[in-house]
Every structure is written in C-alpha cells, then in structure tokens.
Amino acid sequence: MLLSDKHTQQKSKYTVDRMIPGAFEGETVTRRRFMTVSSQAMGGIAAASFLLPALGFAIGPIFKQPPHFWEDIGSTEDFTNNNYVPVVITIAQGIGEAGKSTAYVRQHNDAIDTDIYDRHTPYIAISTRCAHLGCPVRWVDAAERFICPCHGGVYDLLGRRVGGPPVRPLDRFPTRVKGDRVELWSGRFSVNSELKRFSPRDPGETVDGIGQYLYPSRPDARKSY
C-alpha cells in the first residue's frame, strides 16, 4: 500500500484506505453519507413544518368543546309535570336554523321519575336526538311514546328505549330555575338504561356495561356544567 505511516495508524474504517483528498482522521461517517442524511433530514423538517400544523388544524376540533350556555326556555307556568312541551333551543351558534334543535320539557315528577332529583333536574328536558343515529324523535301524545321517523326507534315517557334499534335512552339537558324562568344548559348528558348519568356520547354509542369504555367521551366534555 502507498499509505504513509500516519494513515496506517488509523482505526476508523471510514478513513483507512480511502485516500480521499480532504478526508480527515477519525471520520465516523463518509461525507456522501453525511450529506445524504442531512439533506433528507432538512426535507423532513421542511415537510413537517407545514404538515404538522395543518394536521393539528384539522384534528384540533376533536379536543375543543364549543361554548355551552344557559338558554331561557320559558316561564315555570309553561310546563306541567305530566306532559311534555316542545321548546326550540340552540345547540350550535352562528349557523341559523341548522344549529337549532328541539327539547321536550316537563316538571320533575316524583311519581314517575326514577332518576335522582337534584339541582340539575328541577325540569326534565329530553333531547330529541335519537340515540340510534341522531334523527329527530317526536313525542306522540296518543301513544305516550317518543317515536323516531328514520328507523323506528321508540322510547317511553322517561325516554327509555322500548323498541327499535336505539342502544340507550334519549339524552337530556340540565335545567335550572331562575326566579320564575326556566333555563336549559345547551350541553347534553347521556343516561344509561337505569337513567344513571354519563358524560355526553354520540348516538349509536351505548353506555351500559363495557360500552362506556368502548365509546369514550371527549375529555373536555367530562367537566361538569
């Protein structure tokens, strides 16, 4: 070999026998390899710098709860304790009619209501969003049932499923009384088949048994109102 003594003493496999002008002793990586890796890393950083913000932008709403608020739905004299009165409420602001929904409201009645009676439920406000796939149910007075027009879900007076495909009772809204006005909180809560309260779930997601773990609620929706 034509290597000088200086070169023969080297241990690094990258500098021995290479005889590349400018290669210095103790190189741990070839320059070609270093340039390849660093330009790929630069490309990766450049791509990530627009992809990650864009991705966060797109999936951010999953973790963001829109603001909920108390809505005035009428006077205490408007509601009885043995029949439902429909009220139109706003559940998404800024989009007009598309953001409105209906709730059926009546006074809490110890004779029929089996769930716990506390400061959140002086009035029972049943959401009309069907627990099957979200169509609007209506209260049919003659049958004393909530009936869904889409796939035939049927619920009783308390919103419990009595027929059809729904997987849990109808959701409810918290209510409160301010003076002689009844107010409704625009954030729903879900109930299981024993009317035990759960943080809100989408339609089609059971909260009985293992269902409450299979269908997790949004983390920031678990805060109490």
Added chain:
Amino acid sequence: MPKLPAPPVPAPLKAPPPRPGESNGKGGPIEGAKAAGINVVDWVDERTSLSGGARWMMFRKVPKGTNWFYTLGSATMFAFLSQAVTGVFLAMYYRPDPAGGAYESIRYVTNDVFLGQFVRGMHKWGSSVMVILVFLHMGRTFFFGAYKYPRELNWVIGVVLLILTMVMSFTGYLLPFDQRAYWATIVGVNINGTGPLIGPYLSDFLRAGPEFGATTLSRFYAIHMLLVPGALIALISAHLYLVAKLGTTAPPWIKAEQSSELRKAEA
C-alpha cells in the same frame, strides 16, 4: 470574387427533407399548417422525449379475447373526469355557508344560471354513474381473475379508489344543504361514530366538533373538492401505470394454444 461555401448549419435548424408523399418544400397552406403542427410536436418531443412514454402508454399489446368488458375501467375514468370538470364549474357558484347561503347558491345554480341545472344534473347523476361503473369494473376484474399475480397491488389500489369514491359521494351529499342532505349527514357521521374506541373521535373529526356546527359544511366541502380529488388523481395515475406496466389479462375462457407451429418448433 469566389463565393464562400455556406457555413455548416446545426441539424435542428436545417429545413426538414420532404416527407414521403409530399411535394418538395413549397406546399399549399394545408401542408404548411400540417408541417407547423409537426414542428411544434417535434420541438416539445426533442426537449421532453414524451412521445416514447405516450407510445408506451397508448400502443400496447392486448391479449386475444379482449372485449367490451375491458372498457369499464376507462369508462370509470371518464366518469371521474366528467365529475372533475363539472365540479370545478359548480365550485364557481357554490358557497359553503350553513346559515342559508349554501342552499341559496344551489337554488341559484339550478334555477337561474344558464345551463346550471344541466351541469349540476351531470354532477349529481354522474356520481351515481361513477359508483355503478366502479362496481362493474370491480366485478369484471374479479370474475375474469384479473386480480391475481402479479396484479394484486392494482386490486388494492382499486379498493382504495372505491373507498375514496364512496367518501366523495358521502361528502358531496351534504353540499346542497337541504333537509335530506343535513339528516343523511347526521346519520352517516353517527354510523362512523359507532366504531368502538376511535369511532367517537372519527365523528368529531368529520363534524369539527361534538355537534354539527359552523365549520362542518366547509370541512365537507374541502374534503370533497380538494383532499379526496387529489388522492384520487394520484391513485388513478398509479392504477393506470400498473395497467400499462403489467398488461391486461385474457378472459378466462381463452385457452393457451397447445399445438401452434411455434411450440412445435420450440420442442
């Protein structure tokens, strides 16, 4: 004084020799136009070598027995192109405003714009045509056994294209923003939500929040006209590249010829 010989001219600058069957040089205006067209194509081809790729793509050997069923794939592609073109022009009028503007812009396209009802009808009915053609094309591939080695990857790409076509149908259905569009989307998003563990997050992603809200419509619109079409174009290109690369299959009823002269000669 003796005249100097003409300097050598580079080949591209020389007048081309007359083509066979043409009179030398001075032709009529038709021949001049023809020559101009050929010159433009030659100019581009000399700088890109695109004609080789075009020949590779267009002039392929196809097996004996190729029949009308083999046109379903290109029929699907033309359905997609029709959707793309009509969709671009519909986007010139559409306004993804959930507070009434979306419905009003669709009403305006349908009732007031010249040929608006026709173009919107092309897009609306064309989407059903495309879905039907995708399934027919898929059935042809399946029943002819054309998904087998070495074409499995093209089948996989085709399945992704089928799913993306469904995503286009689903997101496009909301855009008219009438009662049917709204409730169909509510139900569709909630069907997504019934998937365990990730379902609730998937429906939140689609709705941009826990309820159908102010940005759900524009989100569907962006998915419908930017995100999925880009993916569709890229995957259709890959699909076509593989078709040209691997060639097409003969129908299953075409048997290999056992007793040809060539085989005898080989044996």
